[in-house]
Amino acid sequence: MEEVRDALARVYARPALVPRKGIENFSATVNVCQLKDMALAYGAFGAVRLEFPATDFFLQILPIRGAGELGHGSGPVALAPGVGAIVTADSPFKANFSSDYEQLVLRIKVEALARKLTALTGTAINKPLRLDVSKNSGYAAAHMLRGYLPLLARTLTTAVPPFPDWWVVQTEQLLMTLFLCGYRHNYSHLLERQVPIAAPPQVRRAEEYIEANQQRAVTLEELAEVTGVSVFSLFRSFRRHRGYSPLQFLAQVRSRRGGKR
């Protein structure tokens, strides 16, 4: 049990863990595939009660076998194959699993979601993302996300050699888009805007290029070459559509990267 607590503490948070059928029968299997800003995990714990403290991760829980119950802020939620649940950041939760319970869990960092939200909406995210867990299952994207996780688990399991960084980065982008479009939250209205404020292609192209090359200092000359417009005109369109300069965007990307642990 100590090993399991240690392991969970490393990848998520240290839980209180109580086996319901006695300590001597306790056995657990946890596999974790760490991507960049998220991780996909498989877990089977036998009949246990788990209690996790609040963390700065969002969780998408997808039961694949057995039954369970999840207790957090808004009361208990049943867990069963095909019936997933989400855990929001900053919210402690309890879970009760049947002895044959198995699950997949997607763990997403709060900052990563905020970053993605900024990219999707084109607006700065000042207030923290708050998910409305009470009404969350009716959306097509959420349904798609739950269907997608088993596929992703299979894909990652068979990936020899491991997929390159740029493949993983795109997969994370897809997961975050499904998550943000699938569940109701305090920024949903911005995602559903009929006419998103479309930045001109040179701005998006420059941002894409900066994000893709965040490990090194991108020069203005490169940006001009990649976007096919002059440095001056690139500055102007950044200012108009983003409210900051390409260099400020570059600095942001790099400082986020530097601050990432």
Add this chain to the structure above:
Amino acid sequence: MPSAPPLDRFPLVRSQSAEEICAALARVYARPTLHVEGNTKQIDAVFNLYQMKDVGLGYTRYGIPISLLYPESNVVLQTLPIRGQAEAVVKDIEYSLDTGCGLTISPGESLAVQVNANYEHLILMMNPGALDMKLAAITGASINRPLKFHPRRDDTRAAGKALRDHFTFLVNAVSASVEPLPKLVLREFEQTLIVMSLYANRHNYSHLLAQASPDGALLQVRRAEEYIEANWQQALTLESLAQVSGMSALALSRAFKKARGHSPLEFATQVRLRHARAMLQRPDAMTTVENVALSCGFADVRRFAEDYRLAFGEHPSQTLDRGG
């Protein structure tokens, strides 16, 4: 028919007329020349197409044995046979098409296919400009020469399987979804299929993509980790690590940060903490927290206790009490 064919809510053409079929294909790909193998049975074609911004998902069935000759087009076409057999010729080389054995046709390449009566396939069409843009974003190179794919895609390798599974997943989602999927989700899925196509296919920029992936650096990180694990009792210098890994100290630190999210020295601290924990768990009469800290290279005992607590969630003395 057991169930509706894929993408059935998005018909492009359903026809028994060769002319109608050719006209429809000309609109979305290129106008083919049809040749029906010497029998009198009527062609009975079903073409479905779900077109997104840069990527189209399609389904095709002809209903009779038929051969088609497509001239050059201006899109990238990937086929994924799901039933029956076919033969194809691309650039004078013959390929057989079976389930799980698809082809990738680049713009500017003509294609001749001969299919049997029950042949069906899914198609993935991509705007080459979108592929170029993604390629430029990943590699940082400017794409001057057009992207050319090798026609044979290996759908049995992990990369090919991933593309095939993601592609069929989206086809099924689009086919089944009663409400339209959010635009943002479709956009993101397009990007995903573009990225996966660049990885699953061999092409004239594959070598640049291979450099973009840090596999080489990962090996050096692994080598440095092995060195740290073997020499955890010695004072560690970045210089010695640079030497064993064959990278500069700065490059190694960066590679570590990128691959593992922490620095080599942080890794070394974790290794020493693990050894300390092992000692505390199997104590003898002489074991104290201070002794363990010192023998594992932690000069500052309070700092050690704090790092230990962060790593394992308890104070070293608690581990010692339990072990003793």
